[in-house]
Structures are given as C-alpha cells and as structure tokens.
Amino acid sequence: MDFSLSSETQARLARFTEFLHKEVYPLEDAFLNQPFFAIEPTLRAVRTKVQKAGLWAPQIPREWGGMGLPLSEFALVSEVLGQSPLGHYLFGCQAPDAGNMEVLIRHGSPDQKERFLRPLALGEIRSCFAMTEPETPGSNPTRLAARAVRDGDGYVLDAHKWFTSGADGAAFAVVMAVTDPKAAPHQRASMFIVPTDHPGYRRVRNIPLFGHAGEGYPSHSEVRFTACRLPQSSRLGPEGAGFAIAQERLGPGRIQHCMRWIGICERAFQLMVERASTRQIGSTDETETLASKQIIQAWIAEARAEIEAARLLVLRTAWRIDQIEHTGRDGFYDAHVDVSLIKFHVANVMLKVVDRAVQVHGALGLTSDSVLSFFYSHERGARIYDGPDEVHKVSAARRLLRPKSKN
Ligand SMILES: Cc1cc2nc3c(=O)[nH]c(=O)nc-3n(C[C@H](O)[C@H](O)[C@H](O)COP(=O)(O)OP(=O)(O)OC[C@H]3O[C@@H](n4cnc5c(N)ncnc54)[C@H](O)[C@@H]3O)c2cc1C
Numbered sequence: 001m002d003f004s005l006s007s008e009t010q011a012r013l014a015r016f017t018e019f020l021h022k023e024v025y026p027l028e029d030a031f032l033n034q035p036f037f038a039i040e041p042t043l044r045a046v047r048t049k050v051q052k053a054g055l056w057a058p059q060i061p062r063e064w065g066g067m068g069l070p071l072s073e074f075a076l077v078s079e080v081l082g083q084s085p086l087g088h089y090l091f092g093c094q095a096p097d098a099g100n101m102e103v104l105i106r107h108g109s110p111d112q113k114e115r116f117l118r119p120l121a122l123g124e125i126r127s128c129f130a131m132t133e134p135e136t137p138g139s140n141p142t143r144l145a146a147r148a149v150r151d152g153d154g155y156v157l158d159a160h161k162w163f164t165s166g167a168d169g170a171a172f173a174v175v176m177a178v179t180d181p182k183a184a185p186h187q188r189a190s191m192f193i194v195p196t197d198h199p200g201y202r203r204v205r206n207i208p209l210f211g212h213a214g215e216g217y218p219s220h221s222e223v224r225f226t227a228c229r230l231p232q233s234s235r236l237g238p239e240g241a242g243f244a245i246a247q248e249r250l251g252p253g254r255i256q257h258c259m260r261w262i263g264i265c266e267r268a269f270q271l272m273v274e275r276a277s278t279r280q281i282g283s284t285d286e287t288e289t290l291a292s293k294q295i296i297q298a299w300i301a302e303a304r305a306e307i308e309a310a311r312l313l314v315l316r317t318a319w320r321i322d323q324i325e326h327t328g329r330d331g332f333y334d335a336h337v338d339v340s341l342i343k344f345h346v347a348n349v350m351l352k353v354v355d356r357a358v359q360v361h362g363a364l365g366l367t368s369d370s371v372l373s374f375f376y377s378h379e380r381g382a383r384i385y386d387g388p389d390e391v392h393k394v395s396a397a398r399r400l401l402r403p404k405s406k407n
Helices: 007-033 036-052 071-081 097-107 110-121 242-278 294-326 336-366 371-378 389-401
Strands: 127-130 147-151 154-165 172-178 189-195 201-206 220-231
Touching (some): 007 071, 097 110, 127 154, 127 220, 154 172, 189 242, 242 294, 336 389
Parallel strands (some): 127 172
16 A cells, blocks of 8 residues: 655645745735725736646636646645645635536536636636525435526516525526426436526625635535526426536536545634744743643644645545446445445534634634635534535434445
8 A cells, every 4th residue: 555645746745835925825804804895906816826827717627717636636735735724716616606617517518618617717707506595404406496488489587595505696596496396306406507696696695604604715605596587497407407417517526525524624723833832821931831741732633643644534434435336337426335434424523623722722713814724714613514424424423323235
C-alpha cells in the first residue's frame, strides 16, 4: 500500500496552495466583514487570475474550460481549497454550481448546454438548485408538493421552495417538481431549468441563519414559482428522471463536501495549534501558554487522529468509486455504504474540530475577526444538507444488515 502522491499531483496541489496564500487568504477579512455584493468585483478579478493560471474548475472536463481532474485528484484539490471559505467559489467549483454543471454536462440538451452550461462553467453567471420545500420533508423528497402540469406542449410550474442556496444573484434555477403524481415514488418528479427573470419566479427573501440573512452567493433563499409557463425544452433530462439525476448529482458532491470539510478541519487545527502555542496564560511564567495544559494537548492529539482517520476514509471512498467506474459500473451505487459513512462521519469530525478550535480561541473564536466563527455558523448545516446524519446512518445500516449476497 502506497500513500504517497505522484510528483505531478504534489506540484499541482502546491500551485493551489501558493495561490491561496497569495490571493485568497488576504481577502478573507473583507469577506467576513462586508456584504457579499460589495466585495464581488474584487472576487471577480481573482477568479480571472485563477483562470489565467489554469486552475479554474478543476472538476469539469477541459472542453468546458475546466481541468478535467478525476474524482480522487479533485478530492485532494477540494481539501486544499476548503481551507478558506472562499476557496471553492474563487476556483469555480462551489456548490450548487458544480452540481448543476455536472448535471448539465450529463443530461443537458445541446441548446441547454450553450445557453446555461457554457456561461456557468466560465463563471460568468451563477445558478441555484431548488428541491427542498418548507411544507414537505427534505429528507424524503418523494413527498414533494411542487407540481409541473403538462399544458399544451409545455408545463405550468407551481412550487414553493426554500434553502435554495445562492439564489440571490443566480441567473437560473434547476427545480425539482412532480410531473406524474401517480407514478412510482422515484419516477414522479422531473427537473426543469428556470431563468430567474422568467415570469412567475420570485425570490421571497434570504432566510436568516443564526440571525443573519446575508446576501449573494453565501445566502439561502425562499423562492416561489407561480404559474410559471415553461416550454418542454426547459426540462432537464427525461420526464420522471428527476430523482435519478438528483442522486447522480449528490454522489460526487458528497466526496467534494467531505474533502472540503477536511480542509476546514486542517485550517481549524492549524489555528488551534497557533493560538495554543502563543496565548500566554500564566501570571508570571512567559513560557506558560495554553499549549502547556494537558487538556489542550489532549484536544490537539485527538483532533489530529480524528482528521487523519476521516481523511483516509474519504480518500479510500473516492479511490473505490474511481476503481469501480473503470470497470463500467456505477461507482456511487456500488460504494453507497462508504458514501453514507463518510457523509455523516466527516461532518461530525469537522464540527467537533471547529468547536474545539473556537474554545481554544476563547471569545475571539466567536467574532468575525476569526474565520472560525464563519466555519462554526455556516457549516452546522453539514449534518443536515445532502441527507441528514440519521438518514445516512439508517441507509448504511440497512445494507450492512443485509446478507452479503444481497448487497
Ligand atoms: C446550509 C444549507 C444549505 C442547503 N441548500 C439547499 C439547496 O441549495 N437546495 C435545496 O433544495 N435544499 C437545500 N438545503 C436543504 C436540505 O437539503 C434539507 O434541509 C435536508 O434535505 C433536510 O430536509 P428538512 O430540512 O426538510 O428536514 P426534515 O426532512 O424535516 O428532517 C428533519 C430531521 O429529522 C430527522 N430525520 C429525517 N428523516 C429521518 C429518518 N428516516 N430517520 C431518522 N431521522 C430522520 C433528521 O434528524 C433531520 O435533520 C440546504 C440546507 C442547509 C442547512
């Protein structure tokens, strides 16, 4: 077993790391303390530099302007970028756009690709993904209330969605709605592309999370689609294929999120170690820092072990998926249990590591003077979105309890 990285991978990761240090970390203070739209022009300029450096959209094929990295290579890049809350956004691989790009590449018609995918992949526009509804359980989307009813050669869409991330400023939404309520549960819904200037679309509000509504890319909106008339050409993929496509979209997204969370762990760990080593707490002895206290030492050792273990679990899962896909099978389907395990396990490791780093920083850790407060508040959702912990645990356990021959 060889855990070393090829020299090519090491060199690539070093380029991302260097770029982060030079261009991204210096922007974090403004990002944490100013409204998103105020700093968007600066972010745009950095995105252009990323493109010129050939580091743009590492996850998508070269023909769409990306780097075309395989999943296990992109996982390593995602870890590096995750160390800054701006990383994925500035390098064109942020959720939900990355997922929408992937779906459009796989299922978009030639016209949808030119109209929506091309500008999205080039970073000229943003998009959002509207599946969850306030009135129905997001963890069981077969109960969706949104309806797209056939009308002539098109559809009429009525839907009330929320937690539509990045809707504020998005050019289009990918929407899940039921097209055939009588079909089998997983064949009821379809996906549609709705431009946000389409009649009937309305962004109701940005939902305050822990008291802050925010704006632009890092916000989450409540949106309504009222009697939206859509042509057939706005359907993404076949009618009734909404759930299958959503599953495809979530698979790679979970690896990317998990490695981004490992990146957050690394940043929090590094900040925790720095703070513990420099914060003097003794009355007279200048060498008496927080790091001299055994309880803090234990947190540091435990966090290191937890991060290393979580990281290996995600990388092995990404590697397994790549291996399975090389045989022509569906890697995400076959590695279903592994994907569920990393989704809940890594989210919990991340939140624990960030919480300890906040604790070591004392009051400072709660302020916008530290990136930790952003991680602490914005990443709590990790245990809820893309399947709550409990759903992944139940789903993994069900398969683990099956006789081996049926897995
Ligand atoms: C930060 C953030 C960003 C998001 N972005 C998007 C987005 O861009 N687009 C989008 O469509 N949605 C988005 N969501 C919504 C997200 O997908 C849903 O919140 C999620 O699917 C859970 O649905 P729910 O909130 O309706 O919770 P519910 O389905 O009501 O579940 C509530 C709780 O019940 C428990 N539970 C549920 N099912 C089971 C079960 N089978 N067994 C045991 N316990 C169970 C879990 O603890 C769960 O947290 C986002 C959410 C967050 C927090």
